[in-house]
Amino acid sequence: METKINPYKDSLLVRRLRRNPRVSVLDLDNTCTGSETSQIQMHEVAHGNGAVVYNTARETGMVMSSEALEASRKYGYARAAPHLEIDPETGRFVYAKPERVRRFAGHLDPSAIVGFGGSLLLRQPDRGYAYDGEFSELLGGLDFRKHVRRRFEEIDFNGDLLGALSKLEDDTAFNEGRTDVQPLDWRFQFNPEDEQHKTDLKLRIASHFLEMGERALIDFRDESKPGKPCFYVVPSLGTKEASADHLLRRALAEARVQPEDVSLTIADDALTGLYMLRDVLPEASAIFVLPGGAPIARHLMASSSLYGTSFAGEDVSWLLERLTPAAATPGKYEFKMPGDQPNRTFYIADEAVEGRESVDSLLALQARGAIYSV
Numbered sequence: 001m002e003t004k005i006n007p008y009k010d011s012l013l014v015r016r017l018r019r020n021p022r023v024s025v026l027d028l029d030n031t032c033t034g035s036e037t038s039q040i041q042m043h044e045v046a047h048g049n050g051a052v053v054y055n056t057a058r059e060t061g062m063v064m065s066s067e068a069l070e071a072s073r074k075y076g077y078a079r080a081a082p083h084l085e086i087d088p089e090t091g092r093f094v095y096a097k098p099e100r101v102r103r104f105a106g107h108l109d110p111s112a113i114v115g116f117g118g119s120l121l122l123r124q125p126d127r128g129y130a131y132d133g134e135f136s137e138l139l140g141g142l143d144f145r146k147h148v149r150r151r152f153e154e155i156d157f158n159g160d161l162l163g164a165l166s167k168l169e170d171d172t173a174f175n176e177g178r179t180d181v182q183p184l185d186w187r188f189q190f191n192p193e194d195e196q197h198k199t200d201l202k203l204r205i206a207s208h209f210l211e212m213g214e215r216a217l218i219d220f221r222d223e224s225k226p227g228k229p230c231f232y233v234v235p236s237l238g239t240k241e242a243s244a245d246h247l248l249r250r251a252l253a254e255a256r257v258q259p260e261d262v263s264l265t266i267a268d269d270a271l272t273g274l275y276m277l278r279d280v281l282p283e284a285s286a287i288f289v290l291p292g293g294a295p296i297a298r299h300l301m302a303s304s305s306l307y308g309t310s311f312a313g314e315d316v317s318w319l320l321e322r323l324t325p326a327a328a329t330p331g332k333y334e335f336k337m338p339g340d341q342p343n344r345t346f347y348i349a350d351e352a353v354e355g356r357e358s359v360d361s362l363l364a365l366q367a368r369g370a371i372y373s374v
């Protein structure tokens, strides 16, 4: 039976913020990933600093230990546990406890989870996670998926639009063991053939929603890598930046802490996360790290031949025109915030700690005291 509560009131996030207004909002894939040792080390560093929020496109159940997932059932968490291993006999995905899967070491049970496509989940005193149900309603509730899918069908001609959906969006694939997770409630992933196809699909979807008077319902986020176009259709508030901003604002109000008093550390390697630099809790002082090995970095580094060019078809000038290099520290920049919000520090790890990738670049920066001050 579902227990209805104010998910913020006794949450670990609020309790930690009350004690110490420092919080990390971290992406996982290609940001906190690396060797098992490095992942665990990063876990200790981040949790030692303050509250930790993972803001990830991973299925929310992939960020919970099996015990936490079971404890979440009473709060209405109804999603199937992810199937993390492949049965060698059948080649199908089967259940495994995340805490026994080495690649998840150091990535489980944060203070809160921002699921990109999965709403907001807050850790409770009994270790379970409770949804911010009001936020899920703002995302369109559990009807979002059905409704948006119907709109896609209306503009699909012989599968030319639906055929570009990722296989993760196939409702039967999970049950048949062909994918590791159920389709997410608030996100559709498209894998177009090329950039032209990507632009066409986005335009077609946007125009149809506009015509239906529903353009405000959805937003697009690009997760393309060179040669691998990819974009998401999400609820307008379901972007990484809008979700994280909502979570922190709501948690700070509950903790009676002013956003101006918060120290925020954000790390993300992709375009879907870069907007967090500007749009998450703009009143707070913040450091953003673009981890080593992020393909977008070369579009932001003056020494690169790709400097200033669009990244997989996406314009990066909104970011570049606000960056000023910090004298004498390679890879460190000041990001000019809009209005009179405090400017933020931006690190491009490929310049600051050259040769280090993902989690190892974060650890190398931390060894210099660049991410968390003691």
Ligand SMILES: [Mg+2]
Binding pocket: 027, 028, 029, 030, 031, 268, 269, 270
């Ligand atoms: Mg990532």
